Amino acid sequence: MPVGMEQLVGDLKAETEVLRALLVELDADDWELATPAEGWAIRDQVSHLAYFDDAAVRAATDPDGFRDELRRMVSDGGVSPDSIAERYRVMPPAELLSWFDRSRAGLIDTFAALEKSARVPWYGPEMSAASSVTARLMETWAHGQDVADTLGARREPTDRLRHIAHIGVRAAPFSYRLNGRPVPEVPVRVELTAPSAAVWTWGPADAADRVVGPALDFCLLVTRRRHRDDLALLVTGPVATEWVSIAQAFAGEPGKGRPPSRESGASAHRLNF
Incomplete structure (x- = not known):
């Protein structure tokens, strides 16, 4: 990009x-x-x-x-x-x-x-x-x-989220090393829908492991501001599943992250800003 x-x-x-x-x-x-x-x-x-x-x-x-x-x-x-x-x-x-x-x-x-x-x-x-x-x-x-x-404020999401999503994707190897895990050689396809309705993609189009969903939700994931269960992301494949459990876009220790809300899936998506 x-x-x-x-x-x-x-x-x-x-x-x-x-x-x-x-x-x-x-x-x-x-x-x-x-x-x-x-x-x-x-x-x-x-x-x-x-x-x-x-x-x-x-x-x-x-x-x-x-x-x-x-x-x-x-x-x-x-x-x-x-x-x-x-x-x-x-x-x-x-x-x-x-x-x-x-x-x-x-x-x-x-x-x-x-x-x-x-x-x-x-x-x-x-x-x-x-x-x-x-x-x-x-x-x-x-x-x-x-x-x-x-x-309790709502921020309007913008296409500036692409910068954050890009760091999140590029930082995948760092996330693995930070958690003491080997970096997988299997590619992951990331397809995100921007606030403008554009589609942003990373990784091979034919990759079996995939993360698909709103760019806002992916950015909340990789900044560890929402629990995975509270986000409308479709994750397919074992490598993608492991990655989203540890993904982070920032340097330093990951911390505890956010606990899941009492809601999940599409209903919890209403909580996202």
Whole structure:
């Protein structure tokens, strides 16, 4: 899916605006509301994004300094999102929102000036600048989903979901390795219906193992924001079945994921945003 840096940055801006529209309506107590991520309030979702936006800018502008910092973090026990969240819980909501605004603006300005193929270090393997922006968009959408779920808000799905779906498909080998399983050689066909009704596909058309369904549901799956049983995805074949049980689009430990709702199948699909 060849996409230019200008479009990627523009889509990141648009996804940022959706999240910010939720945040600006919050009062001080709302920032402390518990989200579906265990132990995290809305404030933690936002500090997480701001912190790693700043980290992405350091990685792009001072890669050697970023690598030195990462080595220190690893020697001290690794990168802990929970510890990072705890560090910023004393920050007043207004300051936290300002931090997010500054960090996101810096991220967008920095990456808009880069070639899409420029290499950028990260906490896992280094990636291209284009992949780094795509990852930040995925994180914004996923953590924004937690905020929306907490507030009972509905976000209109858009074709920006294609970026997230693409990461989810490409990250399949990572998902297997993260869970200590061998990466299968059997291909999986993924066919997703976009919000625009376009059909996005990955993998051979004649593959026996398949994942078919709404792009929104697939993105909720690979960001681990919904349980597999609550999604309208048709999964065929043993390899595809194993993959959807461990699929994730983000780096780091998978965590517990979301428990299934009391409903399942098409009825539970009403809960998706």
